[in-house]
Amino acid sequence: MGNLFSRSFDTEVREALLNNDGATAAAKIQEYLEIQINIPLNIAVTGETGSGKSTLINAIRRVGKNDERAAPIGEEETTMEVTPYPHPNFPNVTFWDLPGIGTMNFPAAKYLKLVEFERFDFFIIISDRFRENDVKLAKEIQKKKMKFYFVRSKIDDNIRDKRTSQREFNEERTLTQIRETCIQSLQDQGFESPQVFLVSSRELHLYDFPLLAETLERELPDLKREAFQLAMPNTSLEMIDRKKKAFKSKIKYVALLSAAVAGVPVPGLSVAVDLSLLVGVVTRYVFAFGLDISSLKKISHYTGVPYEELKAIIESPLAATVVTPALLLNLLVQTASLVVLMAAEEGSRLIPILGIPASMAFSFLTIYKALNIFLEVLADDARRVFEKTGLNRKG
Structure with a gap:
């Protein structure tokens, strides 16, 4: 096109x-x-309460938690309705903070209809431990022939805890174990060949966020790809080069x-x-x-x-x-x-x-x-x- x-x-x-x-x-x-x-790009971010949705949205948009434009952060459910958060510098790119699936107002069976899934270009399903509702949502999105991505959040917390509790700590081994555990959990719930991205919202340049950004760029249509690309924070030298090439x-x-x-x-x-x-x-x-x-x-x-x-x-x-x-x-x-x-x-x-x-x-x-x-x-x-x-x- x-x-x-x-x-x-x-x-x-x-x-x-x-x-x-x-x-x-x-x-x-x-x-x-x-x-x-002005090509619009609408990114849905969903997950259960406390999974780190708002933190990730704020981190990508480079908005501090005390900024009036920030998505509110809390351990209790702070997202009671579908809420848009435009990028401060690229307002055509909007991150949508979706209420957790399976809540009273957003039951799993009606979730996609209630959040008006058609408006979104893709979904990020974020969790610190993937559960049944996450898999249900992924399968429903698949049926609609839309894109979604599993993001395992709070990896920096896991690494810090393991580093202090293990005598012979190995970061690479720990990351592999976390990834394999996530994949196994999703497979046990009937999801075949899942890809899971390990992300820290505090340190986007570490772990799998650069890979997630590259994957999204690759799978988006041309104009949407560039919109996404330019709105992303610099998490690698390669990303800077890709922005330069696009310009x-x-x-x-x-x-x-x-x-x-x-x-x-x-x-x-x-x-x-x-x-x-x-x-x-x-x-x-x-x-x-x-x-x-x-x-x-x-x-x-x-x-x-x-x-x-x-x-x-x-x-x-x-x-x-x-x-x-x-x-x-x-x-x-x-x-x-x-x-x-x-x-x-x-x-x-x-x-x-x-x-x-x-x-x-x-x-x-x-x-x-x-x-x-x-x-x-x-x-x-x-x-x-x-x-x-x-x-x-x-x-």
């Missing part, structure tokens, strides 16, 4: 540009980019939009649109890589690395600040090759007949090159922060 849409879009834009209809081309490209940005694949479309606008003969329009475009795109880069002030402070608190130390290793002036048109314009004019391209774009407008096509080409090259430069340095900053915090060390 995504590929067919892309081919159709490419054809329509090409025809509009060949007909010198920059306004139509710009409108189609703008629509395409907005679809990419890089969209640069040509943003540059095309710039070129199409440059073909509309309205004085000053091209520069204004270019700066507005850049602000939106670069801000998404900053949020996705966790380089905004709020994310950096949360990483600092989470890892114990002082915020000022994280800021000190960041090289891009676009990180740990608010991205504005003035900031971007200042950066553009500091790069000699971009200054030449911008000057060429403005100068070419004075040339009869061939001026507009030339200005469109220069506009495309300016935005294409600028975004590649900004993306490269921000991705490098994300890698430096990840390594500085020690999250690249597995234990």
